[in-house]
Amino acid sequence: MLSFLGYAMRRSLRNMKGNLFPNLTAIATIGISLLIFSSFSLIAFNLATLLKVWEEKFEAIAYLKRGTSLNEVEELLKRIRQLDGVETVNYISPFDAMAFMEERLGGQKNLLEGIQPAILPSSIEIRLKKDYWGRTKIEEIVSSLKGVAQIEEIQYGQEWIETFSVIVHLARLTQWILGALLLAAIIFIISNTLQLTISSRKEEIEAMQMAGASPAFIQIPYYMEGLIQGLLGAGMAAGLLFLLYQVVLITVTPLMKGWLAGIPILFLPWETIARILVGGMVLGLFGSFFASMRFLRYGR
């Protein structure tokens, strides 16, 4: 069995060498197609990671009505601290809010010149315990505070998160639609490249058939060729994706520093890369299978 696989591998490589240009074209096309697909995977993966971090880490800010006394604030802080899942509760006075804005604006803080802290509302920042991170819990807390007279408004970024969720879903959907189209294209490309190889090896195949070679003996080297094409194409896609990722990391990350809020842009996990490589091989196998079904039938 092993000697046959060795023989089949030698034949596949000889076939590929004999049809170098069509094979290289097929590998490059598979590589580019899978690169497009895996780029969308990378974008969707990072957006989903970002969404998860935001969903888990966000906090609720309760803006207080003007004229709320410090006693009322104390009472409110006490009440919120008693809520299940609440880790910290911080009162942000208008002065604290102004200081925070100045810090965020950095060199441009002169924009705030002439603005009195009093125009800013005071607020209470509510953070949850780690075990309670998640949208459901924060929504529970928000609804329990909605009827409180001193609270003007509670914000916890739900609209932004929901919009962002839609973007992530769209990215995933695009990834899979594109993936399905590229999948069909890859199978078509491999099938046609192998058709060329099979045509150029017609004499050899006929001679094999005449000598009584089994269909598997004839077909397996072509399956291997498809597998190799798929693997090399997928490997090329993974390599190019990593290069692209590095370029993005170096050039784009500094520009988006504030927006990313310390969340790193990640490369695809190795399991996903392994899936792309295996996927490339499976597509190659399908392509060669279709080619052999069409062109390697025992002549009858």
Next chain:
Amino acid sequence: MFSVSKTYPSQITALSDLYLEIPAGEFLFIAGPSGSGKSTLLRILFGAEKPSSGEVIVNGVRLTRPGFKKVHQLRRTMGIISPDFKLLQNRNVKENVAFALEVRGHAPKEIKEKVSDILKQVGLQQREKDSILSLSAGEQQRVAIARALVNDPPLILADEPTGVLDDRMTEEMMGIFSELHQGGATIVFATQDTGLVQCYPYRMIPLPARRRGDTETSEGV
């Protein structure tokens, strides 16, 4: 073969209602001019073509059974010689002959011995490393014969195996075929050369020349 007919999509009838029984160990000539259906008959016997109608049984295997897929197993019991040789241009003489054993999974040592023996028999042992392209048509035909016989097949289907050989070589090759026949092999030998047929005491089936739309019934044999 029972009531076998073969009509191509171009409406050319190659065989019409043919009955043929070849007992094991027989040497049978199929004689007829070009286009008489000799090659079609042989191609049906080794499963390269399906008859339009009728039944074909070879070595106890019903080739015309619907869904029959074991053509390769049947061909392993055959030595097939094609008029266009079907040699691999990118391999030398020895590799071309060894190829028939390689694809059947024989061990390298056995392949080496068998190839050497058969090349000696067909008189090509001195040219085993030569490229196929450097051989004459006659030599190429001998390589094709060597490749078909290297596996000692019990059934040999030879389509014009001496077509391009000179008289001396034809006689030598016929000697090899006769020897195989005496060893028990069944040989079906298609040829246009009626002179050759008359030189040997074997049964002969004549196939008449055919034309488009010709459906004249062949005799049962």
